Amino acid sequence: MDHTEIPLRGGNVSTGVVQVGRTVRRPAGPWTPAVHALLAHLHTAGFTGAPKPLGVDEQNREVLTFIPGRVAWPDHFALxxxxxxxxxxxxxxxxxxxxxxxxxxxxxxxxxxxxxxxxxxxxxxxxxxxxxxxxxxxxxxxxxxxxxxxxxxxxxxxxxxxxxxxxxxxxxxxxxxxxxxxxxxxxxxxxxxxxxxxxxxxxxxxxxxxxxxxxxxxxxxxxxxxxxxxxxxxxxxxxxxxxxxxxxxxxxxxxxx
Missing domain, CATH: 1.10.510.10 (Transferase(Phosphotransferase) domain 1)
Known part of the structure; x- marks a missing residue:
């Protein structure tokens, strides 16, 4: 498995967010367990418009599935x-x-x-x-x-x-x-x-x-x-x-x- 970390940048406040293979790693916080419960529920309910939660890694970063595609803002928004x-x-x-x-x-x-x-x-x-x-x-x-x-x-x-x-x-x-x-x-x-x-x-x-x-x-x-x-x-x-x-x-x- 490729463990290369690729920084992901976007928005105004995202820091420390990286792509590792087919996952995204983000700094976890006290809210992470509740957010992961929410995301798990959404997928169980059939909603595909959110990443899946995959737990927390050894660096205490939340792990989510990476969603391939283009961010709508700003280049594709006008289209x-x-x-x-x-x-x-x-x-x-x-x-x-x-x-x-x-x-x-x-x-x-x-x-x-x-x-x-x-x-x-x-x-x-x-x-x-x-x-x-x-x-x-x-x-x-x-x-x-x-x-x-x-x-x-x-x-x-x-x-x-x-x-x-x-x-x-x-x-x-x-x-x-x-x-x-x-x-x-x-x-x-x-x-x-x-x-x-x-x-x-x-x-x-x-x-x-x-x-x-x-x-x-x-x-x-x-x-x-x-x-x-x-x-x-x-x-x-x-x-x-x-x-x-x-x-x-x-x-x-x-x-x-």
Missing amino acids: LDPDVHLARVARLVRDFHDAVAGFVPPPDAQWQVLVPADGSDIIAHHDLAPWNLILGDPHWAFIDWDVAAPGTRLWDVAYALHGFVPLSADARWSRVDAGHRLRVFVDAYGLDETQRRDLITLLAPRAQAMHTFLGAQAAAGKQPWARLWHEGHGRVWEADAAYIGRRRQDWERALLD
């Missing part, structure tokens, strides 16, 4: 067709939420709670975004489950919409068809009218929660969040929250008309 690929992402999120609904966490479960959700009807992923989506053949899958924690379906969906529509104030990423993309995602996920109204109300606060989190971590000097704050990520989330709030009527027309 995602809203009516085909964006709908596929939404169905993947829905499949995860349906599969996790029957999960009973271990009695001693510890979760890495970064941004507390507004409820706890499921164990949510909390980082469903293009930088955590692997475009594999035949399966697409989400990675980086280490911040999975109690949350809600809509909390996860609101965050996913921010990244996949995207709901961005930045001219490089904002889309003139944002309303259409929002509708495609929500239709494919299958929200009813009441859930759509609740989602619209949640979109801006979900983005603002990220700004608040980064600001608090920076004030406490906690890394890597302090670095991200000083690099301007806090301002980005604040601007996006304001942008989403200003366009509330657009989202209402897109989802309710």
